[in-house]
Amino acid sequence: MKSVTVHLPALQVVVPLIGALLSALFRRGTTAWAFALVVSWLMPAISIALLLQVLDSGPISYHLGGWAPPWGIEYRVDLLSAFVLVLVSVIGAAIMPFARRSVAHEIEGDKQPWFYTMYLLCLTGLLGITITGDAFNVFVFLEISSLSTYVLIAMGRDRRALLAAYQYLILGTIGATFYIIGVGFLYLVTGSLNIVDIAERLGPAAAAAPRPVMAALAFVAVGISLKLALFPLHVWLPGAYAHAPSVATAFLAGTATKVAIYVLIRYFYSVFGVGVSFPSLPFVEVVLALSVAAMFIASIVAVFEPNAKRMLAYSSLAQVGYITLGIAIANTAGLTGGIVHLFNHALMKTALFLALGAVFYRIGSVKLADLAGIGRHMPVTMAAFVVGGLAIIGVPGTAGFISKWYLAVGAVDRGWWPLVFVILSSSLIAVVYIGRVVEVAWFREPSPVAAAAKDPPWSMLLPLLALVAATIYFGLDTGATAGVAQKIAAYLLGGLK
Amino acid sequence: MQVPAAIQRIAEHYNYIVTIFLMVGGLYIVIARGNMIKKLIGLALFQTSVYLLYLSPGKIIGGTAPILDPAFKVYSNPLPHVLILTAIVVGVATLALGLALVARIQEAYGTVEEDEIFEQEGNQ
Numbered sequence: 035m036k037s038v039t040v041h042l043p044a045l046q047v048v049v050p051l052i053g054a055l056l057s058a059l060f061r062r063g064t065t066a067w068a069f070a071l072v073v074s075w076l077m078p079a080i081s082i083a084l085l086l087q088v089l090d091s092g093p094i095s096y097h098l099g100g101w102a103p104p105w106g107i108e109y110r111v112d113l114l115s116a117f118v119l120v121l122v123s124v125i126g127a128a129i130m131p132f133a134r135r136s137v138a139h140e141i142e143g144d145k146q147p148w149f150y151t152m153y154l155l156c157l158t159g160l161l162g163i164t165i166t167g168d169a170f171n172v173f174v175f176l177e178i179s180s181l182s183t184y185v186l187i188a189m190g191r192d193r194r195a196l197l198a199a200y201q202y203l204i205l206g207t208i209g210a211t212f213y214i215i216g217v218g219f220l221y222l223v224t225g226s227l228n229i230v231d232i233a234e235r236l237g238p239a240a241a242a243a244p245r246p247v248m249a250a251l252a253f254v255a256v257g258i259s260l261k262l263a264l265f266p267l268h269v270w271l272p273g274a275y276a277h278a279p280s281v282a283t284a285f286l287a288g289t290a291t292k293v294a295i296y297v298l299i300r301y302f303y304s305v306f307g308v309g310v311s312f313p314s315l316p317f318v319e320v321v322l323a324l325s326v327a328a329m330f331i332a333s334i335v336a337v338f339e340p341n342a343k344r345m346l347a348y349s350s351l352a353q354v355g356y357i358t359l360g361i362a363i364a365n366t367a368g369l370t371g372g373i374v375h376l377f378n379h380a381l382m383k384t385a386l387f388l389a390l391g392a393v394f395y396r397i398g399s400v401k402l403a404d405l406a407g408i409g410r411h412m413p414v415t416m417a418a419f420v421v422g423g424l425a426i427i428g429v430p431g432t433a434g435f436i437s438k439w440y441l442a443v444g445a446v447d448r449g450w451w452p453l454v455f456v457i458l459s460s461s462l463i464a465v466v467y468i469g470r471v472v473e474v475a476w477f478r479e480p481s482p483v484a485a486a487a488k489d490p491p492w493s494m495l496l497p498l499l500a501l502v503a504a505t506i507y508f509g510l511d512t513g514a515t516a517g518v519a520q521k522i523a524a525y526l527l528g529g530l531k
Numbered sequence: 532m533q534v535p536a537a538i539q540r541i542a543e544h545y546n547y548i549v550t551i552f553l554m555v556g557g558l559y560i561v562i563a564r565g566n567m568i569k570k571l572i573g574l575a576l577f578q579t580s581v582y583l584l585y586l587s588p589g590k591i592i593g594g595t596a597p598i599l600d601p602a603f604k605v606y607s608n609p610l611p612h613v614l615i616l617t618a619i620v621v622g623v624a625t626l627a628l629g630l631a632l633v634a635r636i637q638e639a640y641g642t643v644e645e646d647e648i649f650e651q652e653g654n655q
Contacts, residue, residue: 188635193636211581
């Protein structure tokens with residue numbers, strides 16, 4: 035048994051990678067689904083074991099192929115990466131029971147096994163980015179997850195899905211290439227690709243040659259910001275989320291941008307360190323301004339969006355703004371808020387997209403006009419949507435309140451009082467756009483399509499209800515999320531004081 | 532004969548000048564062209580410039596391949612080559628997928644010009 039636990043970090047990536055290849059061999063969608071389900075449910079088992087191990091005995095360093103770092107590739111699991119691994123694997127597993135009927139409904143029979151191949155490949159890439167301790171390896175996994183994401187999006191029914199996938203391919207590749215240029219500069223000044231090793235060598239290197247280090251920081255920050263859809267580098271996201279198959283949208287909304295944010299946190303705080311990244315370039319100011327712009331502009335666009343799925347996509351942009359706001363506040367409470375929101379937003383946005391996926395499964399549309407009165411005919415689904423929406427708004431008792439609370443405390447600690455007002459008022463805009471859907475779904479006369487609908491089967495309802503229950507649970511018991519996030523923030527800010 | 536300082540500088544940084552030229556040129560094509568195939572060509576050019584950025588500092592003038600032999604003392608750094616081999620594979624995969632998408636877009640819209648596609652979408 036011991037021999038298996040030692041290799042858990044490698045298994046976290048290798049199992050879904052091989053699973054992806056094998057599920058391509060199946061002919062029928064249902065058998066491929068059953069296989070992918072088993073693989074995706076193994077992932078949280080591994081990641082939770084890793085998190086417990088890290089909480090118990092500190093960071094894990096796994097030497098791939100037995101080559102010692104910094105020469106070999108190291109898989110490094112510290113508290114932050116274990117936390118994100120758990121998030122990604124849990125979301126990936128929670129969606130799978132929902133996937134069978136939804137995928138069978140939206141994707142042609144012979145393409146369904148390929149859908150699960152791409153799903154697992156994307157999961158491999160996202161888990162790999164999080165677990166690896168090698169800067170170039172991050173690029174490789176980033177491209178594995180990105181390429182499979184483009185395919186997932188292009189599998190959407192609408193021909194506009196192809197357009198969205200193409201646009202994302204162009205912008206995503208530019209982002210990844212910017213990242214790799216940044217890593218190239220880091221390699222030139224430090225001679226290393228191991229993230230821990232770079233961090234150690236960067237201090238003297240930055241003192242000797244500040245310009246390439248600054249260029250590296252700028253390239254990495256812009257490249258990753260493209261992947262995490264920081265305003266105004268977000269243009270690919272609404273189209274991609276709106277036209278991808280429902281399952282793919284729910285999965286991407288919960289994981290892909292979150293992992294990119296993880297990389298940003300990793301570079302700002304661990305690689306460059308607070309000492310280099312914040313004084314050398316006006317990062318706090320830039321990220322702060324862009325986050326606030328995202329929170330307002332994207333929210334306002336969401337208010338006027340007639341397609342509910344696209345509306346949630348704009349809402350995601352605004353929520354990414356909250357997370358990056360926490361990164362920019364850069365004190366313990368602010369960073370805790372950012373990291374908790376990373377987790378909480380993944381839960382509630384996945385739940386909301388699953389609810390819309392269930393609606394699409396029944397009525398074949400997510401336009402607001404078609405949703406009229408659907409609450410009376412799909413009561414469980416739309417009730418779940420309302421709870422998820424309340425969490426997005428940040429109502430006390432839901433997970434969304436916890437993260438916004440920490441962000442506000444962080445802003446006050448810094449003496450940035452106006453930010454508290456900003457956080458509150460952008461939440462009010464969320465009341466408007468979530469309220470629009472609720473009003474249409476519950477208080478209008480049913481449209482002809484909505485009148486024929488009923489709640490989806492239990493296999494689709496259970497994942498949705500589980501995620502909604504989790505947003506309530508983590509709104510009341512914050513030990514597992516905010517408690518761990520606080521430890522992570524303290525660990526990341528260790529170098530500051 | 533004394534070589535002028537400016538020429539010396541250019542000669543020393545020749546690889547980097549080419550790299551920056553390809554990088555900016557590729558990115559410009561991606562932004563400025565409306566034809567989806569041309570955009571992909573620009574993207575490939577942009578990625579190629581990064582290969583050069585990595586490979587140039589790895590070469591040491593007079594260095595041999597890194598083979599352990601007492602006869603040789605100066606080696607070129609093999610690591611950038613290995614990295615770029617991976618990056619080339621990634622680049623090929625991206626280009627292949629991009630072209631496949633463009634082929635599907637051509638089937639669905641009957642054109643690969645972005646402005647004509649947006650026009651079709653606007654009319655719906």
